[in-house]
Amino acid sequence: MTISEATSQLGRMPVNPIFNPEGNDDPNHRTIWFGDTTNLMQLNDVRYDWAVGLYRQMRENFWISEKLDITQDVTDYVNLTPDERRAFDGVLSYLTFLDSVQTVNLPQLKVSITAPEVSMCMAEQISQEALHNQSYQYMIETIVPSDRRSAVYDFWRTDKVLHDRCEFIAKQYQRYVDDPTLENYFGSLMADYLLESLYFYNGFIFFYNLASRMLMPGSADIFKMINRDELSHVRLFQKLLPEAMEVFPHSKDMIYEMFDTAVKHECKWTNHIVGNNILGITETSTEQYTKYLANMRLRAIGLKPLYTEPRYLKSPYTHLERFSDTKAEGHTKANFFEAQVTSYVMSSGVGGWDEI
Numbered sequence: 001m002t003i004s005e006a007t008s009q010l011g012r013m014p015v016n017p018i019f020n021p022e023g024n025d026d027p028n029h030r031t032i033w034f035g036d037t038t039n040l041m042q043l044n045d046v047r048y049d050w051a052v053g054l055y056r057q058m059r060e061n062f063w064i065s066e067k068l069d070i071t072q073d074v075t076d077y078v079n080l081t082p083d084e085r086r087a088f089d090g091v092l093s094y095l096t097f098l099d100s101v102q103t104v105n106l107p108q109l110k111v112s113i114t115a116p117e118v119s120m121c122m123a124e125q126i127s128q129e130a131l132h133n134q135s136y137q138y139m140i141e142t143i144v145p146s147d148r149r150s151a152v153y154d155f156w157r158t159d160k161v162l163h164d165r166c167e168f169i170a171k172q173y174q175r176y177v178d179d180p181t182l183e184n185y186f187g188s189l190m191a192d193y194l195l196e197s198l199y200f201y202n203g204f205i206f207f208y209n210l211a212s213r214m215l216m217p218g219s220a221d222i223f224k225m226i227n228r229d230e231l232s233h234v235r236l237f238q239k240l241l242p243e244a245m246e247v248f249p250h251s252k253d254m255i256y257e258m259f260d261t262a263v264k265h266e267c268k269w270t271n272h273i274v275g276n277n278i279l280g281i282t283e284t285s286t287e288q289y290t291k292y293l294a295n296m297r298l299r300a301i302g303l304k305p306l307y308t309e310p311r312y313l314k315s316p317y318t319h320l321e322r323f324s325d326t327k328a329e330g331h332t333k334a335n336f337f338e339a340q341v342t343s344y345v346m347s348s349g350v351g352g353w354d355e356i
């Protein structure tokens, strides 16, 4: 019996040894979890070809935030309405939390993955989440006046709604760390999928909406790059979850309940920080968009939509999609007000992005 089999029989999630010389790296013997790898990155012959393509795409997405020009945003910020400025600060603070918690949690999930090609994608994902945090810092230090910066970093400390939201999200991850059962590992995977595929998007929309009104174009350019990265993470989890549903104990009811709670919390937070006070966004459009996204994310992992009314089957923000530029092939080619291609055209066109 392997270490992995022994631990999983106890109902505990096995953690990979650093080196397992008795392991078997044959691709036919490989599984994403509960495998028996040596832990050498044997990549010449893999079982999960999609992971190799995804990793290449993630690397091709490489970008540096300081190369994006955000000077117009410095003057725009001062001219935003007080509600827009509060939303800018709050959304940035929330997104900083999300990317921070990802860099802490993803390693917890990664140590149990036994297919090196999949583990490699998660390593790149962790690196990208750190890059996102660094880009928020670049925005805050450049755009936000110095006397206001700490308030942005500390927004979660002073705003009770955000504080409670952060605690809820962190607790879903902490449950597995405190009690590493197979059920809790699956719960942590699903919580990650909700974060990657649902929690970022009302924030992205807020920035694309400002850009559509010719405001804060540099910030929107940065969010386009982050958005593109996040979609690669969504794609990773859309591969992992159907597989996880085959091997981990779980219930469909639990998944639907997690989605419904996530939608409620996301709407509550977005209404609190954006609400009806920003031109182009209303509490109704937030609800419609969040439920539309949840339906789409459920379908992508082979489950039925949760919100069946026709209005929840389409996005209220299709007019902003040209700003996100994540439909087509997932490439971000130009900044908002230029037709020229920026220095970030690096993709050789890995296919399969249309569904996200």
Ligand SMILES: [Fe+2]
Residues within 6 Å of the ligand: 099, 102, 128, 129, 132, 226, 230
């Ligand atoms: Fe991120």
Ligand SMILES: [Fe+2]
Residues within 6 Å of the ligand: 102, 129, 196, 229, 230, 233
């Ligand atoms: Fe992510």
